[in-house]
Amino acid sequence: MLFSNNKKIKNIKSLPGFLELNPADQMVFNDYKKKIAETYEKYGFIPLDNATVERSEILFAKAGGDTEKEIYRIKKGDNDLALRFDLTVPLARYVAANYNEITFPFRRYQIEKVFRGERPQKGRFREFYQCDIDIVGEGFLDLKNDAEVASIIYSIFSKLNIGPFIIKINNRKILTGFLESLDLEKESEDILRIIDKLEKIGKEKVKTTLKDLKISDEKISKIFDLINIGGSNKEILSKLSEQDMDNSKFEEGLYELKKVIDFLALFNIPSDYYKIDLQTVRGLDYYTGTVYETFSLDYPEFGSICSGGRYENLTESYTDKKLPGVGVSIGLTRLFSQLKSAGAIDSSVKSVADLLVIPITENMEVPVRIANDLRRQDIKTEIFLEDKPIKKKFNYADKKGYEYVLIIGDDEISKGEYTIKNMKNGEQKSVPEKEIVGLIKSLRYKKS
């Protein structure tokens, strides 16, 4: 029997690590989601929306280390299921399963929730939105895609209005090739994972951790000489060329990075919004070429707000086909909560509608007709339907943050003129019915 349990449940707070926004913040959050989706679509990415739940086997084939421990597992009858921990593994499964129907390059976006049972801490979530794009090629994927992806990152963060930012770009082959030349091929993955933490744990800690791997001081110092190379993009590329190293992977990485930087100049990104950074290596060995990280200049403490890169083969665990790709992900829940903590979210708008109609009459026909007219003309309109004292009606308008209300009383109805009241300064104006739409539109326009 539903709703008939008389025992009250005491713990009704939202779960720690599961973000629950108030309506005002939710509207800003949805606006971010919408802008991101619109931008992805503007570049021709099609939406994908696969299941939140996968067979555990699918997820465990690709999860490793910490991720594996964080998977939420569901047992239901004979089914061993789990909640997805990212959007890449389900994409890989989807592409492998639908290989014959897909037109490559396959460009898809996905803005969905993923789940990780991390220990809750500031800025970490157990359920959060990822906003991903990937371009998956068949056999081969042109490097121009790597540049286009960076241009899409630029386009999105310009629209989200979060201030200046920088997209840091590198190619993983440069450092892995360099490590090969130092005879550190075996330790390569571990070394990249350690260098990825440079910003977080500092240079000294990275050095001692590398020493723990039994890497000589001389080699450590050579590694730092490489990743410390700075200057303009042109200078970095030229210093890398001068390394005169006989390693094909290094050469390949350098060639690719150069190509991507050349293309970037075409792709409409102002030059101070991207930069080669040889310390950007990404922790996941998943990436095999171009890598990106994005930092807000106003809030560098946020860490990377959009990361990604190129991978050799998306569907390795599922098929023998070679499907290389490039993609990025925005951790929107985390970014939003960081912006909120930094006071950068304007949540002054508490109401989704543009206007509240306040009937002060028994005759509901006119208020409903006018509200429907407004809606037809694309003005979001709420009618206050409760039979309450006038004061309470205005209280409601105030609390919901309405800037304008339309008052419809019996006097107004007999005159055919209605009162628009500005709730901020109390100004009132009498308007004939047929001018209401135009006036509201002009007021809305002025506001935005």
Added chain:
Amino acid sequence: MLFSNNKKIKNIKSLPGFLELNPADQMVFNDYKKKIAETYEKYGFIPLDNATVERSEILFAKAGGDTEKEIYRIKKGDNDLALRFDLTVPLARYVAANYNEITFPFRRYQIEKVFRGERPQKGRFREFYQCDIDIVGEGFLDLKNDAEVASIIYSIFSKLNIGPFIIKINNRKILTGFLESLDLEKESEDILRIIDKLEKIGKEKVKTTLKDLKISDEKISKIFDLINIGGSNKEILSKLSEQDMDNSKFEEGLYELKKVIDFLALFNIPSDYYKIDLQTVRGLDYYTGTVYETFSLDYPEFGSICSGGRYENLTESYTDKKLPGVGVSIGLTRLFSQLKSAGAIDSSVKSVADLLVIPITENMEVPVRIANDLRRQDIKTEIFLEDKPIKKKFNYADKKGYEYVLIIGDDEISKGEYTIKNMKNGEQKSVPEKEIVGLIKSLRYKKS
């Protein structure tokens, strides 16, 4: 280690009961979602997006019977969690937890996935979208809201273009009051649940099931006399008035139904789109007043495509506050899959973008510049970035269902005129750069 497992996983199909749409269908589905959200917002409903996961205790307090068995439960450390099975229970928990911050009447919409581990069968899903609105009052909620909710149902299905439909309306108090007058108060919930299955199992089966409850033939026949009352809304209401019954619940239900029907005439719904149906009672004892079900006239076999009603107290399990509400839910995943099976989904559009730019040149500067111009003017534009033979480029445009492509070759660049090709009939037209946007816009306009 990620992506380094060489064992291939064989079972990569999507899970049964978990809908995974192809891109063309997904775009139609997203368009439905968008239209529903826009309509909800047009009536001033604010978005809510709470967690997919709840404490099991919260869900089990409100789930009963079949629902309880269907809950997906997650064990993670000491946490006993579960996936939500509807959007109403999380709403109730949210309203109780945030009571002091909420402005009532609280109007919220939510379009999200819910989870039920049902046995998969045609038209039944384990993960599916619900599109809900609820209006929750504090202490009291005016009956005009019940009429407005019906008008929103009308507005949505008109926009979804699924053909004619009928909103069946009733008030549960009429039948429960009637049953009280027959001394069947104790059996009332069971009887309503059985009558709810009338359409599915037929009159004879309902009668024998009622007999199993030890209800006399005379009373069964009286029940059928009541629920068989037909005619126009006015006729039904007048026949109900004539029942001359001394039962306050019956009278209350009749008064409320009459009020709601009166208001409906104001709320802009054509009269052939709604109808009193005394057999519409809803299976859930959760509802205490107005109830709605919506049926497509072209596809009556779909069953109700939008149902809901009024409830006395949303948060009974969590607080002592009295918070009555009214709401409806559209089971969008199910509806979409039914429409798809019926051949009513037009999934001819396979590409989200309006235009594909095909560069036939090494000079990428011009194609990228033109594509960015088009995007700035709100034209979704994909550039084909792969270095492939010309034939393959056009193949891609064909497969992705592009109606128009913009060809940019070296000749075109030197002339400053570019070729727009209609992929359906092969027609080509040469256009100066500054006229491209206008032409594409006019072509897009003609299409829609």
